[in-house]
Amino acid sequence: MLIHPWDAARADGEWQQWLAGHDFGQLAVNGLPGEPPHVQPLHFVHEPDQGPHGRILTHLARPNPVWPALEADPEVLLSVVDDYVYVPGPWQAPPDIPAEHGVPTSFYAAVQLRCTARIVDDPAEKADVLNRQVDHFQPEGGSARAAAGEAPYGRMLSGIRALILDVTDVRAKFKYASHKPAEVQERIAAGLAERQGPRDEAARAHQVRRRQD
Template sequence: MLIHPWDAPRDDAEWQQWLAVHDFGQLAVNGPPGEPPYVQPLHFAYDAERGEVLTHLARPNPLWPALEASPVVVLSVVDDYAFVPGPWQADPPGPPEHGTPTSLYAAVQLRCDARIVDDPAEKAGLLNAQVGHFQPEGGSARAAVDEEPYGRLLSGIRGLRLEVTAVRAKFKYAGKKPDAVRERIAAGLADRDGPGDASARDHLLRRHGA
């Protein structure tokens, strides 16, 4: 992922706060020689203090042999994206039709060392941590070995602890454009109000005060 200086996060807090509420991504695992990577969509819980990602998958998932053979993985998360038509991007005083279309988006890629969790008690703890992240208000029973309602289901999954070893983050929101162009883009996103437009506009205003 190419990251220009004007698209880089201002500090770790920017991407960590974004990742805390964007907890669905794609896990990329090296495939066998001559084969493409495995890419698995999944929910996850990111623990910024420990630098760790918690998740789990069904035991029959074909990803496991590849993960055991090569435990270095990438978790990729992309969201808050929007298409920007060319005329919105045109630099003054040039004509609008000379503007170049582009995409706005936020992206975080976590390089991780994966550890598979098969111990039933550790799996139960991992599941409870995930549920605590997604359901902080409670309302669900806790997982425990040999206890209803989830104990009998533990054998059907394998847990994953992903130790984060490197991070690449990007907030591509017209960072190189002059204020007048950013203001035009922000107004266009507000008027269009399509899927993702409000979130993209919020980032643009937050980062640049357009």
């Protein structure tokens, strides 16, 4: 992922705060020789206090074809992208050229976590990973706890494998025209506010916030 200086996270707190509101991404795993990479969409939990950059907890079904590749190479990448919008060319046009000559672009926020994966097959440890995920996604409770050898989920644990991903490096990008002249940025912000598309409000908030930082 190309990251220009003006798109880089201003500090670790910027990407950490953004990632705290996201728990779905794509896990990229190196393929076996002669095979393409595996890309697995999944829910995850980021535990920021576990290690320098935190760790990721998740699980997948045992028949998933990703396991042989993970066993061969545990170095993986978890990619999370959101708050993306299309920016029309006229919004981006510099003040000294016709609006129709402006160049369209994409805005987005992206965090890529490079990780070392550890496969978990111990039933008690798998149950702990599952319970931590449920605690995150269902803080209101309402579900039984997973426990090895105990109903209702104990017998199901053999059908999954858990993953603990220790984060070793982070690359974060907030592409919101931070390098553009104020006049252009104001025009883009106004366009996003007027268009009111599905992610326009979030993208505009990033743009305004980064102008003020």
